[in-house]
Amino acid sequence: MNGKKKLPWHRTDRSAREVWPENLASARLHDEAKFSNNGSVNKDNRHYYAQENPLWIRETHFQRIVSVNVWYGIFGDNLTGEIYLNFWQNILGPILENLPLAVYRATAYILCRFERLKLLNVQFMLILSDDVEVPSIKVVASGGKTTTNVTKGFDLSQRDTARLNTTPRSQSPASGRGTPIIAQSEQVSEDSKVGKNKENRIDVETQYKKERGDSKEHLYMVVIGHVDAGKSTLMGHLLFDLGQVNQRTMHKYEQESRKLGKQSFMYAWVLDETGEERNRGITMDVGRSQFETKTKHVTLLDAPGHKDFIPNMISGAGQADVALLVVDATRGEFETGFDFGGQTREHALLVRSLGVTQLAVAINKLDTVSWSKERFDEISQKLKTFLKQAGFREGDVTFVPCSGLTGQNLTSKPTENELLTWYSGPCLLEVIDSFRTPDRSVSKPFRLSVNDIFKGTGSGFCVSGRVETGSLNVGDRVMVCPSRELSNVKSLFIEDLSQTVVFAGDQATVTLSGIEMQNVSIGNVLCDPQNPVQVSSKFQARIVVFNLTVPITKGFSRQGMRTTRAVGKVGRLQEPCEFPESANILSSTSVYINEEFSKPTISICNQEDKENAGAKQSRLQELYEFPESAPTSCLQLPST
Numbered sequence: 001m002n003g004k005k006k007l008p009w010h011r012t013d014r015s016a017r018e019v020w021p022e023n024l025a026s027a028r029l030h031d032e033a034k035f036s037n038n039g040s041v042n043k044d045n046r047h048y049y050a051q052e053n054p055l056w057i058r059e060t061h062f063q064r065i066v067s068v069n070v071w072y073g074i075f076g077d078n079l080t081g082e083i084y085l086n087f088w089q090n091i092l093g094p095i096l097e098n099l100p101l102a103v104y105r106a107t108a109y110i111l112c113r114f115e116r117l118k119l120l121n122v123q124f125m126l127i128l129s130d131d132v133e134v135p136s137i138k139v140v141a142s143g144g145k146t147t148t149n150v151t152k153g154f155d156l157s158q159r160d161t162a163r164l165n166t167t168p169r170s171q172s173p174a175s176g177r178g179t180p181i182i183a184q185s186e187q188v189s190e191d192s193k194v195g196k197n198k199e200n201r202i203d204v205e206t207q208y209k210k211e212r213g214d215s216k217e218h219l220y221m222v223v224i225g226h227v228d229a230g231k232s233t234l235m236g237h238l239l240f241d242l243g244q245v246n247q248r249t250m251h252k253y254e255q256e257s258r259k260l261g262k263q264s265f266m267y268a269w270v271l272d273e274t275g276e277e278r279n280r281g282i283t284m285d286v287g288r289s290q291f292e293t294k295t296k297h298v299t300l301l302d303a304p305g306h307k308d309f310i311p312n313m314i315s316g317a318g319q320a321d322v323a324l325l326v327v328d329a330t331r332g333e334f335e336t337g338f339d340f341g342g343q344t345r346e347h348a349l350l351v352r353s354l355g356v357t358q359l360a361v362a363i364n365k366l367d368t369v370s371w372s373k374e375r376f377d378e379i380s381q382k383l384k385t386f387l388k389q390a391g392f393r394e395g396d397v398t399f400v401p402c403s404g405l406t407g408q409n410l411t412s413k414p415t416e417n418e419l420l421t422w423y424s425g426p427c428l429l430e431v432i433d434s435f436r437t438p439d440r441s442v443s444k445p446f447r448l449s450v451n452d453i454f455k456g457t458g459s460g461f462c463v464s465g466r467v468e469t470g471s472l473n474v475g476d477r478v479m480v481c482p483s484r485e486l487s488n489v490k491s492l493f494i495e496d497l498s499q500t501v502v503f504a505g506d507q508a509t510v511t512l513s514g515i516e517m518q519n520v521s522i523g524n525v526l527c528d529p530q531n532p533v534q535v536s537s538k539f540q541a542r543i544v545v546f547n548l549t550v551p552i553t554k555g556f557s558r559q560g561m562r563t564t565r566a567v568g569k570v571g572r573l574q575e576p577c578e579f580p581e582s583a584n585i586l587s588s589t590s591v592y593i594n595e596e597f598s599k600p601t602i603s604i605c606n607q608e609d610k611e612n613a614g615a616k617q618s619r620l621q622e623l624y625e626f627p628e629s630a631p632t633s634c635l636q637l638p639s640t
């Protein structure tokens with residue numbers, strides 16, 4: 001909410017609280033509101049990959065609080081925000097007229113607009129106070145055509161106010177994630193259940209320019225590094241400096257973290273949202289946030305550093321275009337994270353293996369070494385050598401000195417004299433701004449690698465993942481590989497915002513119908529039925545192996561592999577395979593690479609296919625169909 005609109009908001013909020021002190025105890029909304037459902041905070045369940053079998057996905061016992069940014073709102077007769085009067089005065093009213101008064105009075109509404117995606121996005125949420133007990137509410141949409149049962153606590157997203165005849169979204173009993181709502185106008189008709197062929201498709205490049213041309217480039221950035229390197233503190237402080245977190249919230253975090261004796265983590269709390277993460281002082285799941293630089297809209301993915309949460313880190317890295325590696329400059333700490341089996345090396349290798357080529361390195365906590373240039377140079381030098389070996393080009397790596405705790409050199413030039421004597425380069429925000437946005441291959445055939453599947457109470461179910469190439473429209477037909485079953489796209493979302501089309505590079509949620517949920521797995525690929533992923537009996541891969549207890553030797557044979565992005569691209573490999581005689585083994589326990597790091601060079605033959613050469617096609621998917629999906633194989637073998 002910008003400053004101009006903040007004032008009427010707060011004025012109305014204050015007067016509304018005076019009018020309804022009892023109800024607004026649970027219905028007050030602010031620009032970063034967290035929502036409660038009849039007293040208990042609405043939360044999103046998280047997932048992780050099971051240790052006992054990395055092919056399984058498990059739900060965690062910790063959850064993320066559901067929150068949204070609120071731009072406009074009404075309380076009773078009071079209106080906040082001066083735009084969209086028509087929505088508030090003429091459209092919302094008829095929708096709500098059948099609500100019981102008690103419910104109506106305990107209800108708050110929000111309306112969001114996202115300039116970047118050129119969408120008018122409307123969301124509203126029902127907040128019931130503790131003393132209103134209404135299990136299901138009938139909502140009659142404008143024009144009286146649609147009657148919908150609403151479960152307590154819902155929100156919905158639509159492309160524009162003309163599409164407000166909607167079904168509210170309800171919480172998924174299984175995962176806590178909700179099935180997003182499909183606007184009536186976006187429902188897939190029976191007639192449209194055919195794959196769009198090339199001729200019917202609007203020229204994708206033109207469509208892409210039209211939809212995204214005027215907005216800032218979208219970049220997904222994962223923040224990686226050894227545990228306690230200061231990743232969350234750094235990004236929390238950056239978000240605060242950029243105004244993404246307001247003073248009041250920061251003050252609250254300061255007070256509450258002090259009570260727990262963890263005041264030094266107050267900025268980390270911006271991204272570490274769960275009680276368990278805050279109590280333990282570590283990130284466990286990927287924290288997400290958004291911010292803007294001069295030329296980019298950045299989705300920030302704050303990965304956990306602790307080795308127990310590597311699967312979560314991989315899932316964050318699998319979504320990223322670029323990475324920010326954070327290292328702790330404190331004497332002894334950098335060495336722990338880098339030299340003695342820490343996560344600095346592992347994370348850097350993983351992101352490179354997953355296709356990330358551009359890296360910024362934040363040499364953090366420089367306050368602990370009195371902003372020493374020698375320490376900065378020593379660490380940069382060590383990392384330069386290592387990163388080059390890991391496959392990063394020198395020109396694609398930038399080193400920036402900073403302190404997440406004190407805020408030096410994050411969003412503006414430093415003020416510390418010691419640092420100013422030797423550093424005149426860009427601040428962290430400028431470094432992030434200078435990342436190149438990877439080319440989005442929008443005109444290639446559609447491919448999406450599935451990294452999450454969830455079901456709500458509505459029809460269909462959702463899969464989410466990264467669109468690797470091409471574009472997908474609501475109403476399109478997709479093929480799920482490797483099963484090759486067909487399905488229909490009912491709706492599309494990015495960050496819970498309804499879309500009519502998604503493009504290469506987007507992290508999208510797709511609501512599918514016409515296919516059973518159990519027939520889609522994490523690691524499957526959604527593709528264009530008219531141009532599906534090719535089937536092959538052989539593939540080549542570059543393999544990075546971590547934490548193997550048994551040394552790798554030539555002829556080494558293992559069964560079962562799992563990864564997020566790589567499996568999404570190659571299909572799941574569950575067949576015995578062996579490292580061929582020609583393989584170049586550089587290490588017996590940790591990293592297995594060939595001489596040319598940037599190109600996959602190790603052939604792995606499927607055992608069965610070797611025995612019945614040419615007799616039948618393997619279930620493996622061709623990896624090298626498109627360069628975007630080729631060099632990013634990161635396979636994890638069970639260590640026993």
Ligand SMILES: Nc1nc2c(ncn2[C@@H]2O[C@H](COP(=O)(O)OP(=O)(O)OP(=O)(O)O)[C@@H](O)[C@H]2O)c(=O)[nH]1
Binds near residue numbers: 306368
């Ligand atoms: N002196 C100093 N301490 C810092 C700085 N940045 C972070 N810290 C401290 O380092 C500790 C760990 O910070 P976090 O931000 O939680 O580290 P992290 O890398 O996100 O940790 P994980 O996500 O759990 O791996 C906290 O006590 C921070 O206050 C810094 O720039 N200077």
